Amino acid sequence: MKGPLFYAKILLFGEYGIIKDSKGLAIPYNFFQGALKTSNNLTDVAKKSNANLKKFYTYLSTIDKEKVHFRLEELKKDIDNGMYFDSSIPQGYGVGSSGALVAAVYDKYADNKITVLENLTRDKLLKLKEIFSLMESFFHGNSSGLDPLNSYLSLPILINSKDNLEPTGIPSQKEGKGAVFLLDSEQIGETEPMVNLFMNKMKNEGFRKMISNDFAKYTDACIDDFLHGNAKSLLRNVKQLSKVVLANFKPMIPKAFHSLWQQGIDTNAYYLKLCGSGGGGYILGFTPDYVKAQDILKNYKLELVYRF
Known part of the structure; x- marks a missing residue:
């Protein structure tokens, strides 16, 4: 069976x-x-x-x-x-x-x-x-x-x-240089403690404001860009989202990846974001040039998700 x-x-x-x-x-x-x-x-x-x-x-x-x-x-x-x-x-x-x-x-x-x-x-x-x-x-x-x-x-x-x-439909994959990929943190993440941590942070007015202003704004813009196939605008907005996440969700990002996260933002070679609740597991990556990102991240296991 x-x-x-x-x-x-x-x-x-x-x-x-x-x-x-x-x-x-x-x-x-x-x-x-x-x-x-x-x-x-x-x-x-x-x-x-x-x-x-x-x-x-x-x-x-x-x-x-x-x-x-x-x-x-x-x-x-x-x-x-x-x-x-x-x-x-x-x-x-x-x-x-x-x-x-x-x-x-x-x-x-x-x-x-x-x-x-x-x-x-x-x-x-x-x-x-x-x-x-x-x-x-x-x-x-x-x-x-x-x-x-x-x-x-x-x-x-x-x-x-x-x-x-x-x-919804998503644009069909293109043979472009850009890509969405998964980066393996090689650590297990647990959903429940991470969600509890988030709920505690939500008690803070400043954090709530950041969620409804910056986080939601860039998330909505990224979704719009992705669904309409606007690659350049998507990467610009993902970069902003990546910055917001690094600044406000540090406990959800494994410590070993804080500098790698910042490196992506500084070099524009790739941008990282949480995949699910974080704390381990996969980290999502977006890059304008997958071959270049693979070279920079050659010490990590990557899985290709989507080309654009």
């Missing part, structure tokens, strides 16, 4: 901002994926996943049946028969490992599920997001539901605000 594949996601823009209702843009990233599988002979990794699914099953049985109804007996039987989530999506890296698992379980075990094939009205998207938020809270204590939504639909999603989402 092997279920359909569910992909990783990258929140290109909007980390933390979407908690406070600014814009965001999430895209599927099919370099990493996961699927539900069953085996009689589980490896250690699969055993761990199977044990995690048991806990997840217990949690799902507490969710309000009015919101979403799961075929729990079938799920429990499959788990007892050795079902696990076979995934290449790195955990704690900000690319939606738990989101893909949530999407896979909803797809296989939810009754009356909303499917990708139907007309995805805003109401349906919001209902899906609410269900996924409830499900994914098991992993993070608090979830927007966006990662599973992206993984489930496998479509780029534009977040205009908490209650306004829409599937």
Whole structure:
């Protein structure tokens, strides 16, 4: 038995901002994926996943049946028969490992599920997001539901605000010099402590002002530029966003990367930003010249996401 594949996601823009209702843009990233599988002979990794699914099953049985109804007996039987989530999506890296698992379980075990094939009205998207938020809270204590939504639909999603989402198209990749890439910090990041840190910072009026003025302004401009294929303007705005993040989100950036971050801003060779909640995992990079950036960052593992 092997279920359909569910992909990783990258929140290109909007980390933390979407908690406070600014814009965001999430895209599927099919370099990493996961699927539900069953085996009689589980490896250690699969055993761990199977044990995690048991806990997840217990949690799902507490969710309000009015919101979403799961075929729990079938799920429990499959788990007892050795079902696990076979995934290449790195955990704690900000690319939606738990989101893909949530999407896979909803797809296989939810009754009356909303499917990708139907007309995805805003109401349906919001209902899906609410269900996924409830499900994914098991992993993070608090979830927007966006990662599973992206993984489930496998479509780029534009977040205009908490209650306004829409599937969107992104410009097709060009054979240009510019690129979006992932830089591996080789450290695991944990979502919950980072989000708690952000919430504490939000108690500070100066920080709140910075979020609603500078952070939201540059995030919105970056999304607009990206969706319209305005590469020059995009890089200008990403540079400003990179500065704002370095100045105000230092605890979310692993210490070893503070000077590398600044170097990008100073040289204009690349600009870094958080990928997900930060604290480790991947860091997102934007560059006008990927070959040059690769050379400067040759001591780090990079993954290409998008060319422009």
